[in-house]
Amino acid sequence: MAKTKKTQGKLARYVNTPEAMERFRRHYGVPDDVYLEYRFWENAITGEHGDLIIPLVAIIEGGVRFPIDPLLADFLDYFRISPTQISPNIFRIVNGVAELNRQLGFNLTVHDIIATYFLRTTQHEAFSLRPRDVNNTLVNSLPDTNKEMTDDFLLVRGNWYFPGHRCPTTDGKPEEKKKQVQAHLTDPVALQAVYDSEVCVDEYANPRSAYKLLRSSCPPPVPQAETSEPVLPLERKRKRKGPAKGEAPPVETPIGPVEVLAQAVLPGVDTIPSAEGADVEMAAGERVRTDATVLRTGGSGSNTATALCEVARLPGDMAVWRQSTNQEVINNLRRGLMMAVQGSLEMGDRFQRQAAELENSLKMATRSFQLRDETERMRREVEAYKDQVRIATLKKDEANLKLEDTQDLLRNALEENSKIGEKFKVLEAEVAAREKAAFDRGSVEAQSTMTKQLPGIYNEAFQVGWKALYSRESDDMPPLPPQEVFPYPNAPIGVPEEELPEPQPSADDVAGPSNS
Structure with a gap:
């Protein structure tokens, strides 16, 4: 029997249908003015001038959001390489540094990343970052492999970048002199402060964990009708024994979307248990997620703001307000x-x-x-x-x-x-x-x-x-x-x-x- 030619990768199930693409866009807050289209690696070519081809894993696990972060765009533009030429760990490192800048109040640049890592590649490998000193790194807990997760790409069109921060869309070759450390452009004080910081510690006591920094969350699972194995990314497949002879297979309950309530974060408290019946739904009928934002353009940002405002409708307070006069x-x-x-x-x-x-x-x-x-x-x-x-x-x-x-x-x-x-x-x-x-x-x-x-x-x-x-x-x-x-x-x-x-x-x- 001839082997069927593979036309989709492991992550294609999350964007290969209009319904899956819509859930994907809502889940990752893709603005309405950004167009996404799935491409297998064999067809990963741009259609029009200005189109961007980006690995799907860069969004799911690399922390890429649209418009893409200026630091990532500046990094790619500095070396004159496109997103298809780099490994997923580069997305994790650069976007992790951008998140560290926001959390710690620093302004680490591409030169600070080069002072910590050096860019390397081989004839058959994508560009990757290797630490100059294993004791001084910016982002930790990086996976060693991305097997079967680099075959799926997205064609991105529209306002996918911030003005003045656009990365190359075609493959290039970095200059050797740009791989060298520019000491006068680095900030050693901020770098040392980041090296010593203890933020986003994972369960293995690793500070500045990539998973914690990027708040990596799995995309909405594909309904059972669309696939026989609704396995989430990075979830290990387990073989199950078939039912005994004469027994009917157990009926699997469809898995609904993973819903996370918007919760306030207090010092020293990771999460706050939500009261029963305090779920807040957006206009589209989905609950507010922890990675939602009101800064996105389009309907998702306004829906998030509206849903958050509805949280303030406390019954006791609203009763008092209704009894108050206009004055x-x-x-x-x-x-x-x-x-x-x-x-x-x-x-x-x-x-x-x-x-x-x-x-x-x-x-x-x-x-x-x-x-x-x-x-x-x-x-x-x-x-x-x-x-x-x-x-x-x-x-x-x-x-x-x-x-x-x-x-x-x-x-x-x-x-x-x-x-x-x-x-x-x-x-x-x-x-x-x-x-x-x-x-x-x-x-x-x-x-x-x-x-x-x-x-x-x-x-x-x-x-x-x-x-x-x-x-x-x-x-x-x-x-x-x-x-x-x-x-x-x-x-x-x-x-x-x-x-x-x-x-x-x-x-x-x-x-x-x-x-x-």
Whole structure:
């Protein structure tokens, strides 16, 4: 047997018929000027320009109401993504933060959400928010899965947004720089106050529970005639054993709409039991719910206001009013109005005082944070200065060590120079002594040589003179005496060689210079 193609999701039963859609609109206070149309995920495309496609689970469990909250619109517009690109938990977180702003009186923005969570995605997953610090979150008790709850969508048309707060209706891609924390645009004081707040605590003692913050309530159940299993969202289906053989199945009683009376909330009291017979019905015949509002445009807001006014018809009081004259009624009205005016003036003064005190407290807290940041900055500067001083001291010690080493080297060099100078002086003295000794020795040798050469020179001159004398023949010169006249005719001229200590220099030898 061929498998039937799926054309509707798990939540389609609450909007897939005109009657179900009408109950859905009344239950969630959809204004009359906002058009809704169911779309399965295969047909989740816009029909006209300006149409919005939004997951049905975002309204049932994500706290989305129309017109959509400005914070949610600003969040989507900041990242340039559409509601179909984000997981249901983003709706819970952003709308939960908007509810925290209303309850605690803060003004947390998209940048405060980015300071607490970071936006991530994968190729096959929608965008989701992950906490930067698991100990500091804004909204808690978020479900881990939304299985079978992301197939149903609504096409929204009309006045579904506030002026100036419109989100993209087509898919986009966020810029990476917008995912970074902008510290100058965040409010750390308000964030810390929200982290420490203990509002909307669930049964598991988790503060700021998404279910409690968004007051998630199931849509009106589908009548038995429309579906065989009138199971509410998030209600686990339980298998039941069939009836015994031969027994008729039990007749199921149709489940009527879940009705909640409008009740006043007192400090420290969660709910007030309603008196029997105090049910107040609206014009459409349904009772006022806890999530009803008079601020919606259209008939739902006026019907809610009318129903709430009918609560004041207390039988005893109305009997007294009927017995009063017109003047008494007017006087009582004037007195009540004046008391209301005086009370409003007193409340205004109190509000101004509390606002001034809160502003002063915020200023003091901001100042304390600034002082803490300034102290931390000065501490870092002191640490940096200490590091610089430490480095300068180390450099100075290193320079002193280098100076001492240089002085030692210079001292050693001076000592070496002194030793070399002394050695040089000794060498100079030695050289001078050697020069003097050499000079003296040369002088003695020269004198000895001259002494040795003089006799030869004299003898040579003597011989030359005699030879010249012998060679001269002149008529005018007297003749030499006869040879026999000499006393030693056979005596040689000059000094015998054997008597000389050294051989006489020849005539060709050149005599050295004299030292005299």
